[in-house]
Amino acid sequence: MxxxxxxxxxxxxxxxxxxxxxxxxxxxxxxxxxxxxxxxxxxxxxxxxxxxxxxxxxxxxxxxxxxxxxxxxxxxxxxxxxxxxxxxxxxxxxxxxxxxxxxxxxxxxxxxxxxxxxxxxxxxxxxxxxxxxxxxxxxxxxxxxxxxxxxxxxxxxxxxxxxxxxxxxxxxxxxxxxxxxxxxxxxxxxxxxxxxxxxxxxxLVRTQEVLIGGWRPGDGRRAGTIGSLLLGVRCDDGVHYVGKVGTGFTHSALLDLQQRLRPLERAESPFVDAVPADHARRAHWVRPELVGEVEYRAWTTDRRLRHSSWRGLRPDKDPDDVRMPAP
Missing domain, CATH: 3.30.470.30 (DNA ligase/mRNA capping enzyme)
Known part of the structure; x- marks a missing residue:
């Protein structure tokens, strides 16, 4: 009302x-x-x-x-x-x-x-x-x-x-x-x-709102900044891992994300399900409070985002509203 x-x-x-x-x-x-x-x-x-x-x-x-x-x-x-x-x-x-x-x-x-x-x-x-x-x-x-x-x-x-x-x-x-x-x-x-x-x-363009639950450091030109973000969406039993995204960032966006994620750091993964070992390696975990948006090609059968690209943060969206879409 x-x-x-x-x-x-x-x-x-x-x-x-x-x-x-x-x-x-x-x-x-x-x-x-x-x-x-x-x-x-x-x-x-x-x-x-x-x-x-x-x-x-x-x-x-x-x-x-x-x-x-x-x-x-x-x-x-x-x-x-x-x-x-x-x-x-x-x-x-x-x-x-x-x-x-x-x-x-x-x-x-x-x-x-x-x-x-x-x-x-x-x-x-x-x-x-x-x-x-x-x-x-x-x-x-x-x-x-x-x-x-x-x-x-x-x-x-x-x-x-x-x-x-x-x-x-x-x-x-x-x-x-x-x-x-x-x-x-x-x-x-x-x-x-x-x-x-x-x-x-x-x-026509497939997009998904996501929660940032962690990040992995970059290599090469991205050394010292974020290499990829670890993403999740909320289900009834908590935040589920849906994959990582490492493309679509500008340099200024990466620096801004680092500043925003630093005070959200935590010791353990915020996801209720297991993150693949190759994704979790060197991961910095954060409280899943920042909402972002990605463009993607499809969902895999195990409910992971396929060929995702970062579009940006969504401060206009509530973290509690970031939900897994219907199959």
Missing amino acids: PLRAESGFPELIRPMLASPGQLPPGSGWAFEFKWDGVRTVTYARGGRVRAMTRNDLEVSATYPEVRALSALLGDHEAVLDGEIVALGARKQPDFGRLQSRMHVARPGDDLLARVPVVYYVFDLLHLDGRSLLGASYAERRQELAALGLGGQAEVRVPPSFSEVHGEDVLAVAEDYGLEGVVAKRVTSRYEPGRRSAAWVKVP
Whole structure:
């Protein structure tokens, strides 16, 4: 349930989450492109805009671009759901570029100019004293469109396709190098904080959130820094080992990881299952509190990530939410 202030304006509405799956058959679905960014619910009221991530972290100062909502909304009070995205040279979402903004509490003018972000608003949860959580997806999108949130580069309302085949939308996403699509049942209400079957995410790029449980020192050019990270995901009985990742790092990312992992060191492995001896050799174990994200080719039969590559830390994600996907 959303938390409310005495005035009735919501203090906190946790975002509704999509379940992974295949494109749903039949009618009654709308399709949106899947954006590769930071999921953010924004609260606009009285000229102030507050932005909150999935794990209740306020990032209003990290992404001051969201303040553009104040001018666009005028006298309206609203709670909006969307994704903060950094665009690359081809105007496509670039998660690597976004990484340079995610860990900066108050970016300076130079960083803001070099790596601008865009807030893609795809849902409306509260408007002028009215909760829209019980309204259908189609009704919420209609009211969102009526707000006319356009005219400024920092805020965009991405399209929703309700009378097309999902395969066609997925094909367009692939042509443009997007992450995938999200199918949303047009009659569905908004379910705060819940991973619902009424929203289905169909990725083209396979990614997995992971917990860092250890690291191995590097050799050669990486001597003195991290060679690979030892990764896990949470199951009912604890954190299970799912493999290591040693590619996809920049030098600055490795130095940052070393600083963040140093205070988390522990004497023994945090994984409830055995780590292969060749992976555990020379390992430095840490408390599994840092969330990262990897891109991968497939899961092996023994539930290990195959051909994984590091994408970056995810401070916007809660470690308790990093779970093993369904087989």
